[in-house]
Amino acid sequence: MTDAVRTQGLYKRFGHQTAVGGVDLVVPRGSFTGLVGPNGAGKTTTLSMITGLLRPDGGRIEIDGHDVWADPVSVKARIGVLPEGLRLFERLSGRELLMYGGQLRGIPIDEVGRRADELLRVMDLVEAQDKLVVDYSTGMRKKIGLAAALLHNPGVLFLDEPFEGVDPVSANTLIEVLRRYTASGSTVVFSSHVMDLVERLCDWVSVMNRGLVVAQGPLDDVRRGRTLNEAFLDLVGARGNGEEGLSWLGSPA
Numbered sequence: 001m002t003d004a005v006r007t008q009g010l011y012k013r014f015g016h017q018t019a020v021g022g023v024d025l026v027v028p029r030g031s032f033t034g035l036v037g038p039n040g041a042g043k044t045t046t047l048s049m050i051t052g053l054l055r056p057d058g059g060r061i062e063i064d065g066h067d068v069w070a071d072p073v074s075v076k077a078r079i080g081v082l083p084e085g086l087r088l089f090e091r092l093s094g095r096e097l098l099m100y101g102g103q104l105r106g107i108p109i110d111e112v113g114r115r116a117d118e119l120l121r122v123m124d125l126v127e128a129q130d131k132l133v134v135d136y137s138t139g140m141r142k143k144i145g146l147a148a149a150l151l152h153n154p155g156v157l158f159l160d161e162p163f164e165g166v167d168p169v170s171a172n173t174l175i176e177v178l179r180r181y182t183a184s185g186s187t188v189v190f191s192s193h194v195m196d197l198v199e200r201l202c203d204w205v206s207v208m209n210r211g212l213v214v215a216q217g218p219l220d221d222v223r224r225g226r227t228l229n230e231a232f233l234d235l236v237g238a239r240g241n242g243e244e245g246l247s248w249l250g251s252p253a
């Protein structure tokens, strides 16, 4: 069976800096995949290229066997994206955002209305549906962003740090929706720094460091008897910068 996502030699430079230095990422279909790595590892740059938001300098990307940059329209119909920074249409209400997004996707308006109502209910946003998105809290923005990403029932969903700044109640709602989504055979790829969460949710993990994939596979193969946090620290090299310097910090005045 074709993988949901496959990249070969994916490469991106910004000036002299190589942000992504030849990434071969594999995401099996139907998996709940965690993309982890320290700050600056290249996760957002990789996800931006995979989702057609940033043009690669080299390499290939296939989603469900379709080349992202040669066949962008058919790929974009198959994917949902919750990007970093949540660039949303701020001056629309939550409900208007869903209605607009659904119509842009070419879904008949009655069907968009039905799906929007269900998503607003599941995300616990019914009371806030007529409020402008600009006035939403961080958690509400993540939830309406996820609703917008799911509206056209994509086969693969990409989420850049979906749980950042989200309270435990909203996080549980997001998790329930995502679990239901993958249970039906769809694929989720999300980046996160929260190892406990990745360990709890994911069956497949890709670890990035300094622009490369340094480990990837089923969760248990990457962990190899350790916690994911221990495996992560071993793989990326615990840097231990905190042991020297800052001698002035905490000294009495």
Ligand SMILES: Nc1ncnc2c1ncn2[C@@H]1O[C@H](COP(=O)(O)OP(=O)(O)OP(=O)(O)O)[C@@H](O)[C@H]1O
Pocket (backbone or CB within 6 Å): 014, 017, 018, 019, 037, 038, 039, 040, 041, 042, 043, 044, 045, 046
């Ligand atoms: N638009 C840009 N211009 C210049 N450098 C960039 C740009 N975007 C990313 N970079 C650099 O590329 C590298 C990878 O960044 P990226 O945001 O992909 O990392 P990340 O793994 O998502 O990090 P974090 O976990 O902190 O979000 C970093 O060194 C970053 O400074």
